[in-house]
Amino acid sequence: xxxxxxxxxxxxxxxxxxxxxxxxxxxxxxxxxxxxxxxxxxxxxxxxxxxxxxxxxxxxxxxxxxxxxxxxxxxxxxxxxxxxxxxxxxxxxxxxxxxxxxxxxxxxxxxx
Amino acid sequence: xxxxxxxxxxxxxxxxxxxxxxxxxxxxxxxxxxxxxxxxxxxxxxxxxxxxxxxxxxxxxxxxxxxxxxxxxxxxxxxxxxxxxxxxxxxxxxxxxxxxxxxxxxxxxxxxxxx
Numbered sequence: 001x002x003x004x005x006x007x008x009x010x011x012x013x014x015x016x017x018x019x020x021x022x023x024x025x026x027x028x029x030x031x032x033x034x035x036x037x038x039x040x041x042x043x044x045x046x047x048x049x050x051x052x053x054x055x056x057x058x059x060x061x062x063x064x065x066x067x068x069x070x071x072x073x074x075x076x077x078x079x080x081x082x083x084x085x086x087x088x089x090x091x092x093x094x095x096x097x098x099x100x101x102x103x104x105x106x107x108x109x110x111x112x
Numbered sequence: 113x114x115x116x117x118x119x120x121x122x123x124x125x126x127x128x129x130x131x132x133x134x135x136x137x138x139x140x141x142x143x144x145x146x147x148x149x150x151x152x153x154x155x156x157x158x159x160x161x162x163x164x165x166x167x168x169x170x171x172x173x174x175x176x177x178x179x180x181x182x183x184x185x186x187x188x189x190x191x192x193x194x195x196x197x198x199x200x201x202x203x204x205x206x207x208x209x210x211x212x213x214x215x216x217x218x219x220x221x222x223x224x225x226x227x
Contacts, residue, residue, distance in 0.1 A: 032214040043118075043205050043218040044156070051214075089155060093214065099146055100207075100216065102156045 003027060004092050006103025013110050019077040021106045023090035026071065030092040034100075035064065035075045038087045047088070048075070080110045115139060116208050118219035125196055125226055133191045133222045135162075135206030141186035142208035146216070147179075150203040162189040162206075196226045 006023045013019045023033075034049035050057045050064040050073065057064045063076040077084055090103040115138040125131045135145055143164045148156040160181050161169040168181035178200075180192040193200055205221045 034215070036218075041203075041221070041223070043116075043220045045218070046215060049215065099158055099161060100156075101158075104155045105153075107153075 002104075003101035004090060004103045006090050006106060008106060009104065010107045011109070013080045013108065015080065015082060015110055015112050017080050017110075019075075019080045019084065019108055019110070021075045021088055021090070021108075022072065023074065023092075023103050024070075024072045025092050025101075027092070027094070027101075028071070029094045030101075031095070032093045033064070033066065033073050034091050035062075036089045036091065038089065038105075044089060077108075080108075082110045082112050084108060085110050116142075116206065116217045116219040118204075118206060118222050120222060121220060122223040123225070125224070127197055127226055128195055130192055130194045131196055131224060133193070133204055133206075133224070135189045135191070135208075135219055137187045137208045137217070140208075140211060142189075142211070143186060144209055145183060145189040146207045147181060147189070147191050148205045148207065150205060150221075152203075156205060159191075164189075193224065196224070198226045200224065201226045 004025050035047045036044035037047045038044045048059050048062045050066050061078045066073045088106045091100040093100045117136045119134045145162040147159045150156050159174045162181045162183040164183045170176045183189040203221050207216045207218045209216050
């Protein structure tokens with residue numbers, strides 16, 4: 001059973017546009033929701049994360065929107081740049097020191 | 113920020129041999145580390161949780177006798193792929209919780225190719 005579902009599988013956005021990636025989870029015990037960026041041949045790097053006590057978190061061009069009642073959260077990349085072209089993974093976990101459940105990933109291609 | 117390293121970054125081995133991958137936390141102690149496997153264009157699949165001083169906890173479907181995990185110190189966990197076969201070829205990634213927040217730090221990954 002997939003704990004975290006991610007969509008879309010791939011996304012093409014023009015430079016300067018907004019990239020939106022969505023995730024949904026089942027387990028209401030999850031209390032930490034990070035987004036990771038991964039370039040080919042590299043390990044994932046933390047982009048931004050949110051706890052369920054807030055509905056939105058913004059860091060630079062990256063924003064997480066969180067809807068606790070719908071059990072959904074999304075990543076918005078404003079003013080998307082070709083350098084943002086990578087694979088993005090959402091994840092969820094409960095408690096500290098605990099394992100992450102990853103979404104299936106979204107390959108983003110930002111066209112110049 | 114905290115750094116997690118992996119060694120080697122890329123290894124090629126012959127079918128039937130064993131290969132060891134190291135995961136180190138460079139500037140913090142990690143009583144727990146996680147090992148993931150990632151096939152091309154797929155997500156990270158958790159293989160096991162490595163606990164310092166005790167046995168690893170394996171996810172369902174992961175062969176514990178094939179993927180040996182040893183967490184001998186607070187900064188080092190090793191994954192040994194025993195009797196490797198071509199289907200074990202994959203990208204292996206480790207991670208460690210920061211200890212202060214929920215954040216986990218991921219290593220750069222190890223590309224294993226079994227010929």
